[in-house]
Amino acid sequence: MAEVVFSKVQKKFGAFTAVHGLDLSIAEGEFVSLLGPSGCGKTTTLRMLAGLEFPSSGDIQIGDRVVNDLAPGQRDIAMVFQSYALYPHLTVGDNIGYPLKKRGVGKAERLAAVAKTAELLQLTELLKRKPRQLSGGQQQRVALGRALVRDPQVFLLDEPLSNLDAKLRGYMRVELVELHRRLGRTMVYVTHDQLEAMTMSDRIAVMEGGKLQQFAPPAQVYAEPANRFVASFIGTPGMTLIDGDLSQTGGVWTFNAPGLSMPVGPLTDEATAGPACLGVRPEHVSIGTGPVQGVIQVVEKTGHENIVIIGLEGGHRLTGRVPAPQSWSIGESVQLTLEAEHAHIFGAGPHGARLNRPHETAPLKTKHNPDKTKPKLQKAANE
C-alpha cells in the first residue's frame, strides 16, 4: 500500500521525447487510469514506474522510496501485461506461484498462497493446465493471479482487457473494480479506452503528446475538461467544437461563429476577446425551438436514443442526442437551442485551455479525497 509520485519525470528516446516533465501524485489505495491515444506516453509512464524503462530525468517515488535505481523485482510492484506474458511451459499453478518462488517463499506456503489466489479468481479447476489450453479470459485471470498472489504495494495494469471480446471486457471491468475495492491497493491502469477509464477509475490522468492534460475524477474530466484536447477525447459521441470569436460588451461575453451567436460565461480572467472555441456536448443540444437554424444530415439509431448530426448555416456540424422516439428525416430544417449554461469555451489552438469559471456549487467539483480510502484500508487490514 503506497502512494506513487512522479516528479518532473522526463523520458527521451534519442531525439524523441516520449514524456515531458510529468508531475503526478497518486494517493494510497487509489485507482488511477492513464488515458490517451496511442503514442501519448501512457505506456512509457507505466513502464518507468515498473522499472522496465528508466527516466531520462526526474524522480519516481513509491511509498517513501525513490525507486529510480531499483530493479523491477525490488520495487514491490506487480504488473499485468496486455499480452498476459504467461510462462508457456509452466502450469497455471506454477505461473501464479512464480513470483513467490523467485522471492524464496517455501513450497508449502507458496502452494497455500496459490490456492487462495486461484479460489479468488475461480481458477482452482485449471491449476494443472498449461496457458495454451486456456481461453483468453482464463489467461487474463491467470495473469491477474500472478500479480495478486504476492500482495504488492502497487498494481500496474497495461491495457489488460484489450485482447478480450466486448462482453468479457464488460464483465472483467466489474471484476477489477470489485477486486480493487476488496484489496484497497494502489492500482495504475493504462488504457486507450475511455469507457474503461471512466467506469473504473477514482481519477483519470489524460495524456497526449507526452504531456499530462488533466488529472481529475471521471465526472470532472467529462463535465469540466481542462482543455480542448480533453474535451474532444472524452465522450461518445464526441463534443461538438466550433471555432469562432469571443467578444465582450458590458461584462457579458458573447461567442460568434457564422450562423451562430450566443451569450456565454461566466469566464475566467484569462479570457480575452478574439479567436476561441465553443464546445457543446450532444445532450446539451435541444432540437425543436431556439435561435439557431440547422438542417438534419444524419440520424444514427442506437436503440434507446438517436444521435442526430445537424448542419449549421456556417458549414459547421453539430451532434445532438435525443431519446429514441424522437426522430427527424434527413434534410429537414430544425430550430435548435444550445444550452448556454453547459457550453464550454476554450482558448484558440488544439490545446486551448478551458475558460469557463468553475461551477461553485457543482457536485462534480470534488477533488479526489485521500481520506476516502481510509475506511478501505482498515477493512483490508481487518480481513
Added chain:
Amino acid sequence: MSRQKTLLERRYAALGLTLIAPTVLIFSAVIVYPLFSAIYLSFYNVFTPTLEGEWVGLSNYAELLQSGKFWNALKNTLIWTIGSLSLQLIFGIGMALVLHQNIWFRSLARSLILFPYFISTVVAVLVWKWLFNDLYGILNHLLMKVGIIDFPMDFLGTMPNAMISVIMVGAWKYFPFVVIAVLARLQSIPDALYEAAKIDGAGPIARFFDITLPQLRDVLVVIVMLRAIWDFKEFDLIFLLTGGGPLNDTQTLPLLVYQEAFALNDMGMASAYAVVMMLIMLVFMIVYIRRTKDDEGS
C-alpha cells in the same frame, strides 16, 4: 454409400498424380532402389570390382557382430558424435546469446559466424592440417612460445590427441548451424516474458533457465536430432583429417563402410555395415518423428 466422382474431381486427381509423378520416380531411383540394393547385397559375398559373388545369408552380419572392428568403430562413432555435438551445442547456444545482444558489430558477426559452415570440408581440413602440423604448424608454434609445451605436439598421430582434434574441428565446422537455428528462435521469444520475469524478481541467470531455455527446448530437440544423424554419418571431415588413424582409433562406421567396400573390395560386408548403421539411425528417426507428431498434436 459410394458416390460417383464428378468429372472435375477426377480431373483434379489426374492433375495431382501427374504433378507428383516425377518426384516419386526420382525418389524411387535415388533412395528406394539403393536402399533395397544395399540390403540385398548384404546377404552376398560380393567382390567390388566385378559385383559378383555367392549368397551367404546372414553370415556377413554374424561376422560383423563378432568382429572387434565393428564395435571399435561404433565406439568411435559414438565418442565423435557425442563429443562434437556437445561442443556444437555449447558454443552454438553461447554464440547465439552473444549475437542476440545489441552489440555494434552484430550484423557483421552474424555473417562471419557462418563462414566455417559454408566453407568446403576439403579446404577446411587442409587448413586445419597446416594449423596442426608439428613442423610448421602455428598451433605448436604458439603453444611453445607461450611456454605451455616444450616440444611440438602430435595433434593427429597419437591418441587421444587425434580424437580430440577431430572433435574440435567438427565442432568448429558445424556449430554455426546451431547458432542460426537458436538465434532465429531467440528473436521470436516475446520481450514481455522477460519483463514479466524481471517484475516477478528473476535475475539474469534465473531468466535464462526459466524463460530462454524452456523456449529453446523445441528447437534444441530438432537441432540435436538432425545434427546427431548428420554427425553419425560424417565421412569426409574425419577421412581427410586422420583417415581413421592412428591405427583405427578414429575410424567411425562410415569410414569402415568405405574401407570394406573400396579398400578390401568386399561390397557385401560393406553393405551389412551400412544396413546396421541405418538401423541405428532409424532409432533417431523414430524419436524425431514421434517428437514432431507430439508437437502437432498439442
